[in-house]
Each structure stands twice: as structure tokens, then as C-alpha cells.
Amino acid sequence: MREFELMNYLDRRIFRETAKERFTKLDHDYIYKKFNEEEFPIEGNNLLSSYIFKFLEDNYEYLKRKNEIILVDIGAAGGALTTIFALKALNSLKLLEKTKIILVDVAKQALYSTQVGNFNLTKEFIAVYNLGDFGSNGKDIKSILSKAKYYCSDLLKLPQDLKDVDICITGFTHHHLNLLDKELACKEMERITRENGFIGIVDESLNYKQYTKWLKQHKNETNFRNELVPIAQESFITLDEHISLFSSIVVINKMNSKKYYCFWGVKK
Numbered sequence: 001m002r003e004f005e006l007m008n009y010l011d012r013r014i015f016r017e018t019a020k021e022r023f024t025k026l027d028h029d030y031i032y033k034k035f036n037e038e039e040f041p042i043e044g045n046n047l048l049s050s051y052i053f054k055f056l057e058d059n060y061e062y063l064k065r066k067n068e069i070i071l072v073d074i075g076a077a078g079g080a081l082t083t084i085f086a087l088k089a090l091n092s093l094k095l096l097e098k099t100k101i102i103l104v105d106v107a108k109q110a111l112y113s114t115q116v117g118n119f120n121l122t123k124e125f126i127a128v129y130n131l132g133d134f135g136s137n138g139k140d141i142k143s144i145l146s147k148a149k150y151y152c153s154d155l156l157k158l159p160q161d162l163k164d165v166d167i168c169i170t171g172f173t174h175h176h177l178n179l180l181d182k183e184l185a186c187k188e189m190e191r192i193t194r195e196n197g198f199i200g201i202v203d204e205s206l207n208y209k210q211y212t213k214w215l216k217q218h219k220n221e222t223n224f225r226n227e228l229v230p231i232a233q234e235s236f237i238t239l240d241e242h243i244s245l246f247s248s249i250v251v252i253n254k255m256n257s258k259k260y261y262c263f264w265g266v267k268k
């Protein structure tokens with residue numbers, strides 16, 4: 001139990017290197033595994049998409065006049081699940097065509113597989129989450145992602161040229177950081193987002209019992225190449241603790257469930 005509490009204070013290199021290894025191995029299977037094995041990350045990203053939709057609706061006239069909408073997904077992983085759900089919100093308001101998509105991750109292989117469309121999107125996933133406008137096999141999603149801009153970068157030091165972002169999102173990523181770095185990551189999101197831009201987070205918050213159960217279930221996890229997928233170091237905080245790490249957002253909506261939470265706000 002004590003070890004569980006200490007996880008928040010481990011060296012950042014342990015978090016970064018173990019995340020890199022895990023998500024390199026999950027380059028092709030990430031979405032497939034989430035859909036088939038633990039649906040809450042997909043539900044959480046779907047909820048975040050509904051928050052993006054609300055932001056787009058509230059700011060529709062302004063966004064329609066803009067030449068370009070910049071969306072940044074930090075911690076995209078193979079297949080950019082968080083962005084896929086954001087595409088749904090943008091597409092339903094016909095704002096997708098003018099959106100520049102930027103994907104950031106520390107795992108180079110996960111980005112590469114996303115760029116070349118080498119990841120598993122099943123017809124069931126597309127049907128259950130109403131993504132059929134992008135083709136029943138997700139062909140258009142892969143085509144859109146192939147044109148995105150990719151940065152292989154640590155999210156604690158995002159590229160300097162990232163700025164004036166309209167929609168800054170991160171899904172299930174900050175729990176791969178220690179407590180001090182979670183705060184730095186939130187500051188980086190605030191730095192790159194324009195005034196009145198959207199900042200949205202969905203993340204995992206497991207208690208000790210849930211976490212040990214998860215570790216047991218994933219002990220011998222393999223990928224589609226039959227390689228062992230290592231566990232990454234994790235650390236969890238609550239919804240309100242996460243919100244308190246931001247210094248310049250006004251929170252508009254928040255939601256807490258047993259395993260995850262989601263919130264969004266506008267940068268002031």
C-alpha cells in the first residue's frame with residue numbers, strides 16, 4: 001500500500017522509459033485491446049469528444065471565420081484514439097477540413113504506425129462508436145491521420161513552435177508522469193493553447209485494489225506479434241487534484257467515474 005503512494009514520487013526517467021517500451025509494443029494493437037479488454041478508456045475519450053463538440057458549438061461563428069483550427073493530441077499512442085473521437089466532433093459541425101492535426105508522443109514507433117495506418121480498427125469499433133461517416137473500416141480516419149503533423153517529443157518540453165492551439169487534448173497520459181511532472185505537463189498545455197482555447201483531459205484514477213488487479217491481468221500480456229508487452233510505471237491523482245495543477249483555465253465541465261475522470265476548460 002505504501003509503495004502505491006510512493007509511485008507519485010519516482011524518478012521521471014522510470015515513467016518515460018517504461019511508457020516508451022510499452023507503447024512501442026502496442027503500436028498496432030492499442031485501440032483493439034482497449035475495445036476488447038477494458039472499454040473505459042474508449043468511453044472516456046468519447047466523453048471528451050462530447051466536450052469538444054460543446055466547445056465547437058459555443059464558438060462556432062468564431063471558428064467558422066478562422067482560416068485554420070489547430071488541434072494537438074498529446075500522448076497519441078498507436079492509432080491516436082483521442083484524436084479519432086475529436087474527428088467525430090469536428091466532422092459533425094463541418095469544421096474538420098480546416099483543422100490541422102498535430103500528434104505528440106514519446107514512442108516513435110507508435111507515431112510511425114499511426115502515420116502509415118498500421119493499426120487495427122475493427123468494423124465493430126466503428127459501428128459501436130458511430131464513426132461510420134469515416135468508412136465502415138475507418139479508411140478515412142487513416143487517411144486523415146496520415147496527413148497529420150507528428151512530433152516525437154517528451155510532453156514535458158513540447159516543441160517551441162507549438163503555439164496558438166485551439167484544441168489541446170490529452171487522453172490517459174498524465175498518469176504516466178510523477179506528481180511534479182503532472183504539474184509541468186499541465187503548464188505546457190497552458191503555454192501552447194491560445195487564449196479562450198480548449199484544454200481537455202481524460203485520465204485514469206485507479207485505487208490500490210484496482211491497480212493490483214490490473215497488474216495481475218496484464219502480467220503476461222502479448223501483442224499481435226506475440227511479443228511480451230511490458231507494464232509502464234503509473235501514478236494516479238483525483239479529478240480535483242488534477243484540476244488544481246492548472247493555473248489559468250476556467251473549468252466548464254467535469255465528470256468522475258469509478259476508474260477515470262474527464263474535464264475541460266478554457267484558457268484564460
Ligand SMILES: C[S@@+](CC[C@H](N)C(=O)[O-])C[C@H]1O[C@@H](n2cnc3c(N)ncnc32)[C@H](O)[C@@H]1O
Binds near residue numbers: 023105110170
Ligand atoms: C495510455 S496511452 C494514451 C493513448 C490515447 N490518448 C488514449 O486516450 O487512449 C499514453 C501515451 O502517452 C505516451 N507518453 C507517456 N509518457 C510520455 C511523455 N513523457 N511524453 C510524451 N508521451 C508520453 C505513451 O507513449 C502513450 O502512447
